[in-house]
Amino acid sequence: MNQPKVSIIVPVYNSEKYLAMCLDSIIRQDYPALEVILVDDGSQDNSGLICDRWSKKYTLITVIHQNNQGVAAARISGYRQSSGDFVMFIDSDDYIKPGMVTQMVSCMINQQVDMVCCQYEEYQEGKNFQTKVRPPVGRYNRQKLNELLSNNFLYDNRTYEAGMNLYLVTKLIKRSKYVEKALLNSLGLWYGEDMVAVLTLCYSVPAIYVLQDSFYVYRRYNEQVTKQYRSDLVQAHSSTMHRIIDIDKNHFLHKQIPLRSFNTLGRVTRKMVKSGLTYNQFKIEIQNEEKSFLMNLAMKVNSHDFSWKDRFKFQLFYKKFYFFYYVILKIKG
Template identity: 40%
Template sequence: MLISVIVPVYNAEKYLRECLDSIVNQTYHNIEIILVDDGSTDASGAICDEYADKDIRIKVIHSANKGVTAARINAFETSSGDYITFVDADDFLDCNMFKKMLDTVMEDNNDIIVCQYINYDSKNKKQEKSMLRPPIGIYYKEGIVRLLKKNFLYNEKTGMAEMPPFLCAKLIKREFVQETLNVEVGLSYNEDQVGIFALLLRINSMSVIQDYFYYYRHHSVQATAVYTDRLWERIADSMQRFRELDRNDYLTIQLPQKCFLMLFECTIKAIKCGIDITIINREIDKYLIRLPYAFNAEFASRKNKIKKLLIKYKFIVILKMIFTTKSFLNRFIV
């Protein structure tokens, strides 16, 4: 059985060799590796070509910069694997990942296999296993629907999505990949979680295993770790896409909680980056106006109702003071 490994690459020269070594050295060898150099301006493209010269399983596509979703679609259209998996160019894998996950495929013949991931602190070289989610086991249609309804997007107890919000660390049957990628088109934030939601709506079975095979690297230049001018708008776009896809109203309660969570995260990022409070207030107002359904009090928990009021009525001034004080004190702490 052939596995297609799709790796979008953009200015990843610092980590790319470690990523590619972890793929080519897998104990399961029947793989094709498709690298999409998405308009990199560093040595990433040359590194891709170097590895392709040494391993006939590697194909390199050089393209103008169009973003991760376009790169994945480009790669998928040239792939031929029975199962597809995605790897980010700054992450890396356990050498037994494909063999063990394919063993699960051969045993259960499920549409998607999900493994666990390890958070890897690039700066301090520390590893921490992620919370085990979703619960281990085999999910058929009824179980998948139950996951979608209950806490796919937001688990009140953990404050997290019950389904890890990225396409990586998953082996997906080919027939379900195209539509998964298509629903991500036009999004530039949280697009993977939208794609996974669309994927779970369509599949009939899923295996979740307890093995930690995927190493998710955390570093300061990640797109999800920084504030950009269009961040609020991009978050709102993804929330709207969830609403469009959720024709069975699985997310009626979860979506408001997710919107509150994203609102807080975005506000904190803006404060950390020194954005003026007036600008933050204006962006919050635009965000709230755009998503009236998501902030309907009927669907909000008491805790999130309070959070909304605190943010809306200048609680960000207090947050600003906290971060400013911490920044000031850190200058004098050795």
């Protein structure tokens, strides 16, 4: 019996430092019916040359070179070039563990589902950190998916995180019209592409299965890199929330969206302070964003859903006591 073909699509952009490790982890997979599509998205370093070198060495690798268009566009290019029955996406600075493809294909077939989700570990400075299993292991038919969506899919106020693992890279997906729809929904975003794509899929497919195994290793960068603040960050989050609301036709997420928005606003403001903004700079940034879509969503939250600490911070923000809010963030570091 012929095994289903799996297409692994890797968007590549300026990742020469880690690309070989990523590709080596793919080539070492023991699954025989495999194709790899590398999409060099206008890299300015040697990533494109590395892609070409690996494609000459391994016939299962195909390379696409294109002008820089972003992750979602690169994924679409790779998907349209691919021919697999199943598809998965891997980021070029991450890597996967041995047996990932075989185990996920086996689960897809045995459980008769349209998407399989594995767990992931975070990797930093030579150490791996296990993350929480999300959602609980098992099979989710359409009814259970709807329950997950309406319960804590996007945000759980008890854990301060999504109830669903929202990384597209931890998914094996059956080829269907829903895959391209998910990618197109995330087009043009530079924040939250995975979140939008995974939401689209979970809104559309008949059934998924969640595995216990952590097959994917996500590279976590040091704080010096991640704490950098961009002035268009709030607008990027606003664009993502617009897409999420457009997808959520059944209003499963209507209670979670304000909570997620306020949590996101908290992370953005912490990033402002950690990046070294003075209070005056911080105040100007906040005032510039007071009419933003994200801010409006965050202010609709029911503060009774918060702990007393979060309720206090919400009141400071809501009443525009920005100085005291800034001081609290500064003290917390």
